[in-house]
């Protein structure tokens with residue numbers, strides 16, 4: 595039987611949770627949302643209130659709060675990265691690789707939950723990565739860029755290494771890194787593709803743990819299609835870690851993407867419905883960011899070519915913009931100057 599005291603505590607608990615819900619629901623402005631749920635931590639307010647609650651209620655409060663945070667949609671400014679299985683206080687990354695299917699290169703294939711919609715079968719998933727890397731190689735070569743014998747390459751926003759795995763020769767001769775803000779992907783990749791590849795979990799803040807000029811090539815397949823407010827900072831950071839003369843290869847959505855998404859071949863793309871809901875790309879498009887506050891979902895970003903060129907200047911020289919470089923996405927090849 596609950597005592598009066600525990601009833602009173604339950605009351606405190608529910609008031610606190612609903613108060614926090616209200617704050618989260620209030621959402622933007624983005625800057626102040628970051629203060630309400632302090633950066634990088636989902637439970638700081640809870641910690642402040644710990645003293646008010648006995649142990650079992652603290653546990654319940656924490657569980658309630660996780661449920662609430664899952665159901666609500668806090669602004670992405672409060673989420674610096676996505677921890678793997680954030681409901682568990684403990685974490686184990688096993689040292690043994692997966693013994694599920696292997697790709698033609700002999701490397702394990704991630705479980706479907708980590709495919710991010712690339713393919714319906716393991717073969718399609720693997721093949722899609724090969725196609726996107728081959729296309730990138732062709733475009734870079736066609737634009738006159740050759741990698742050195744022992745290249746340094748970063749796959750920014752690599753997921754579980756769908757593209758990264760096809761750079762095995764470069765990884766054996768030089769350094770190939772992958773990073774992502776989603777730790778579940780990175781843990782799988784560390785367990786299954788390292789060595790020869792290297793992986794780390796990064797954050798939504800435009801900062802990467804490499805010295806200036808470290809890389810010959812930084813590529814990002816369908817990442818700048820999801821980076822909103824911080825896009826300019828990310829371009830600056832990509833420039834910082836490239837050597838002069840190095841290349842950035844970044845895929846993005848543009849007007850050509852919009853045209854393609856209206857064709858039956860791409861009617862399955864979720865982004866086409868989001869764009870239709872918005873009413874299509876405006877005639878004065880610079881950069882359009884849709885669905886800015888998804889919990890573990892994806893913001894979708896569209897660029898006008900001139901706006902992108904302006905964003906890349908003066909730290910990059912745009913070598914080429916290629917439509918349909920990555921499915922319905924275009925790619926910009928930019929030289930670090």
Ligand SMILES: C[S@@+](CC[C@H](N)C(=O)[O-])C[C@H]1O[C@@H](n2cnc3c(N)ncnc32)[C@H](O)[C@@H]1O
Nearest residue numbers: 751752753756757774775776798815816817820
């Ligand atoms: C559509 S997926 C593409 C994955 C991979 N590039 C590929 O082509 O298979 C976009 C990925 O970018 C990651 N991402 C989004 N913003 C990022 C950021 N600022 N830094 C690093 N990764 C990011 C997401 O977590 C997601 O794994």
